[in-house]
Amino acid sequence: MKDSIKRFAKKTFFSAPKSMSQNHIQFSQDQLNELRGSIERNYLDRGNTKSTLGKVEYEDAISGQLFERLDYNRNRVAPWLNSVKNLKGLNILEIGCGTGISTLALSEQGANVVGIDVDEGALAVGRDRLRVAGFEPEMHLMNADAIETNFKDRKFDFIIYYAVLEHMTVNERLVSLKAAWDMLPKGSFLSVIETPNRLWYYDSHTAAMPFYDWLPDDLAYAYSKFSPRKVFNDSYSYESLDEANMNKFLRWGRGVSYHEFEVAIAPLNKLNVVSNLMNYEKTTFLKSGFKGLKYIKFLKSLKNGIPSGFCHPYLDIVLQK
Numbered sequence: 001m002k003d004s005i006k007r008f009a010k011k012t013f014f015s016a017p018k019s020m021s022q023n024h025i026q027f028s029q030d031q032l033n034e035l036r037g038s039i040e041r042n043y044l045d046r047g048n049t050k051s052t053l054g055k056v057e058y059e060d061a062i063s064g065q066l067f068e069r070l071d072y073n074r075n076r077v078a079p080w081l082n083s084v085k086n087l088k089g090l091n092i093l094e095i096g097c098g099t100g101i102s103t104l105a106l107s108e109q110g111a112n113v114v115g116i117d118v119d120e121g122a123l124a125v126g127r128d129r130l131r132v133a134g135f136e137p138e139m140h141l142m143n144a145d146a147i148e149t150n151f152k153d154r155k156f157d158f159i160i161y162y163a164v165l166e167h168m169t170v171n172e173r174l175v176s177l178k179a180a181w182d183m184l185p186k187g188s189f190l191s192v193i194e195t196p197n198r199l200w201y202y203d204s205h206t207a208a209m210p211f212y213d214w215l216p217d218d219l220a221y222a223y224s225k226f227s228p229r230k231v232f233n234d235s236y237s238y239e240s241l242d243e244a245n246m247n248k249f250l251r252w253g254r255g256v257s258y259h260e261f262e263v264a265i266a267p268l269n270k271l272n273v274v275s276n277l278m279n280y281e282k283t284t285f286l287k288s289g290f291k292g293l294k295y296i297k298f299l300k301s302l303k304n305g306i307p308s309g310f311c312h313p314y315l316d317i318v319l320q321k
Contacts, residue, residue, distance in 0.1 A: 023108050024074055025133040032066060035129060039065050042124040043099060052231055065099060065125075073105035077193060080280045081158070084189060084318050087111045090157040095144045095176070096164025100126025100137065102193075107135050114154070116142040145172045148179035155185060163194040165260075165315075166205065166253040173256065177264035184321045189274075195315040198255030199299055200292075204313070206253040207232060213255030221249050258310040261319075269305050276309030277316035 027035070044050060044061055053061065081087060088110030097103045097115025099122045106113050107130065115138070117123050123139050130137035142150060144164060159180045165173055180190055196205040196213065203212035207227040212220060222238040236249055262268055292313060299311040309317035 022074075023110075025104070025108060027132070031132050035066060035125075035132060036062060038125050038128040039099070042121040042128075046121055065101070069101045070105065073102045074108070076277070076281070077102060078105045078109055080275070080277050080316075081106075081160075081191065081318070082109060083280060084275050085157065091155060092158040092160060093147065093151065093154070093156045093180075094160045094162055095147065095180075096162040096167075097126055097139060098122045098162070100129040100139070102160075102162050103137070103139075104129055104133055104135070107133070111158075113138075114151075114156075115139040116144070116147070118143055143172070144168060144176040145179070147176060148183060151183065154183075156183065156188065158189045158191060159184060160191045160193060161195065165192060165195045165256045167251050169247075169250055170260070173260050174264045177260060181265045181321065186321055189318050189320050191318045192256075192315045193277075196253065196255045197310070197313055197315055198257035198259075199311065200255070200313045201295065202313075203255065205255075217246065217250065217254070220254070221246060224249070256315060258306065265319075268303075268307075271307070272320045273307035273309050273317050274320045275318040276307070276312065278312045279308060 039062060043065070044053075044058070050058065078087065087106060090111045092106060092111050092113045094103055094106070094113055094115045097113075097117050098119065100115065103113050103115045103126060115123075115126060117126070117139070118141065120141050123141060126139050127137045130139075140150070144161070145168075147159075161176075161180075165177075168176065177190075184190060196203065198213045200213065202210045206212070206229075207220075207224060208229050209223075209227055212223070212227075215223060218241065221236055221241055224236050225233050227233040232252065235252075236245065258268060258271075261271055265271060296308065296311045300306055300308060307317070309315065
């Protein structure tokens with residue numbers, strides 16, 4: 001635990017705008033120990049996950065769950081969403097709440113968050129995280145294509161897809177996006193966060209290879225053996241391609257682009273993209289020496305009227321109904 005804290009202290013993070021409330025929960029050492037136990041028991045020590053991680057990698061994973069990812073959500077994601085609409089008192093449906101890191105960051109700002117996820121172990125950690133922080137978690141084990149059936153009588157100001165669309169089949173994406181859009185009252189928001197853009201030339205999310213998200217699924221499955229990520233390239237061989245293995249493969253993560261939004265919601269010129277994270281942090285990216293700006297301009301030149309958020313390496317966008 002101490003090593004994790006030391007590594008966290010050495011890192012530099014973005015600061016939230018002074019105008020935003022920073023009611024960040026300060027966890028005691030006992031609470032951190034309790035959360036670590038939950039993370040290990042319910043999340044990291046399942047199956048063969050622990051055996052594939054070295055000691056340093058394992059501690060980094062713990063540190064990420066306790067500190068870095070929470071800091072990212074507190075100081076980047078929450079302020080960005082808050083810049084679209086003040087989060088205090090908002091009703092939010094978070095699809096892909098996982099271990100509750102983002103759920104906590106939103107709850108700290110006064111939002112009423114309902115989280116869903118398909119990972120029961122992650123949800124157990126999320127419930128523990130929110131409970132330890134003093135909140136009463138409402139988290140459900142549920143697939144994203146079941147939201148309309150389960151929440152048809154609930155009204156939400158935001159529906160957020162957090163790092164989850166890429167892990168869904170195309171049909172699940174289309175069904176869920178359409179349902180989410182239909183559920184939202186006029187003037188409310190749909191947000192997609194940390195979803196790899198299919199149009200981007202490099203897949204940093206799954207295979208760590210150029211052009212990978214451009215390949216059709218069966219060819220990507222066969223080509224996975226060339227990935228530098230050993231845990232990924234050892235998982236599949238073309239000889240083992242069947243429906244069950246293809247479904248597991250798709251769950252690793254495939255890129256998403258504006259095409260799903262056009263099919264599920266409305267034509268591109270009718271989609272009101274009111275914000276994206278990269279433009280919100282424009283000066284930060286310019287100062288960081290980000291080398292993809294020319295490619296973003298290239299993508300925009302290919303499709304008339306495409307919002308810039310659909311041209312970035314990851315989809316971090318907010319649409320208003």
